[in-house]
Amino acid sequence: MSSKPGPLSLNTITVRDQWSLKECIEGCARHGITGISPWRDKLADYGVQQAAKHIRDTGLTVTGLCRGGMFPAADAAGRQANIAENKRAIDEAAALNAQCLVLVVGGMPAGSKDMAGAQAQVRDGIAAIREYALAAKVPLAIEPLHPMFAADRACINTLGHALDLCDELGDGVGVAVDVYHVWWDPQLSQQIKRAGKRILAFHVCDWLVPTTDLLLDRGMMGDGVIDIPGIRAQVEAQGYAGYCEVEIMSANNWWKKPADEVLRTCVERHATVV
Template sequence: MTQQLSMNLATLRNGSSFAQMVDDCLRHGVTAISPWRDQVAAVGLAEAASIVKANGLRVTGLCRGGMFPAETAAGRQANVDDNLRAIDEAAALGADCLVLVVGGLPGASRDLPGARQMVNDGIAAMLPHARASGVPLAIEPLHPMYAADRACVNTIDQALDIAAELGEGVGVAIDVYHVWWDPKLAAAIARAGREQRIYAHHICDWLVPTTDMLLDRGMMGDGVIDLPAIRAMIEAAGYHGPQEVEIFSRDNWWKRPGDEVVRVCVERVKRVANGE
């Protein structure tokens, strides 16, 4: 079994069904997955949970909750309500965590500190239900290019500051695509380890040139990220969970058969990410 690899099912967005994606993973010994909520909804939560249980799968995360900021109080409450549903879905799947992509500036706002306060308030509002449900919340800081529209939390330290304020059950998902550039990366990962807040580790690669900032992530080894170095930092910080492959690749990997994608991921994790 390929125990140190989890397949984020965003990597397999080629039109396959949930069951087909699971079959492609199992064919190559991958027994850990991280599905997206729309993929679960397409098959139905009960059926997805049944497939997970029947195949003895580990669900390393559910993607995603978050998107807290909104222009009105009613909009912010609607976002919290959606996150409460996401917690229930994560619990039903037995997910290790619910990944939070927190959201950016609401509407025409230029108030970045205000958006970040909405994120704090939103997580605080969902946290009691998450704790009661046994679902850890993993804030995923995104690259600063997404600060306006996807995530106003852009560094591991920013995410850890929120987690420290809110307390137990809030941590970070460290995605190399979003944090590899950070000159304080080593210190931030070490801090996350000391605070025991590393809940997930996502990998892919940064292509040069990148043709689309959202949908042109690279396969491990095809770009410029020093994956073994970052993994060494994460393991030194005390996290030894799976490396979760998450590749958004509209014009390349999403056009290939899932069997091929999983096969290449397994080979690249072994050869490139682990440096074997």
């Protein structure tokens, strides 16, 4: 493992409740953070072109755009609407010169119990946007989510399953490795080796014990049980030399703290425990 992690990127959801995208860009500049990963709702609030100019002028690297995906739907019209929405997300990612569009692929449609059908819709949805993304030079990063999100957020739950999709779909599709979602997987080391150069993004936070909310109780790096440096070493061994993107959803802790304090803590923990 290298002596220090790759550069730090701020996923803007880390200070979702405190700051606009404009404030996030300015905050990164103040704290010496050189990467940023916006969420599309805050991007829409700011305006894509205005945000792109501000990011360029500040010298930030856009490590990803959150998020595309959410492909499954109850009917064909819904599936087509989701594909169209993903193409808009690709356009936004291209405007920002983002290193990838992160795909949180979606779970089963409301009322469904057909997991295999939802997974097939995900495969078909990514296939339907892949050529569009290739033309726009926007890599698609499938992010497997922890199995607790299989029903409603992502029916792709292991790195191995995400890589199976990459194998099937071909060029232009890779993976985002988020330690929060994959740390538990007994096949993780094997699948990171399999991923190789297809690792497009590396996300960090921590798993708290106990976790009080499945979605909104992520920990700051070093406050939980994940061996973040160990996973980073495995990812780097495959040639990943990109950003460590901190992505913390924390409704009762970090979202309630002053955003500058959050960013100072991110910078300190990135240097000491990532």
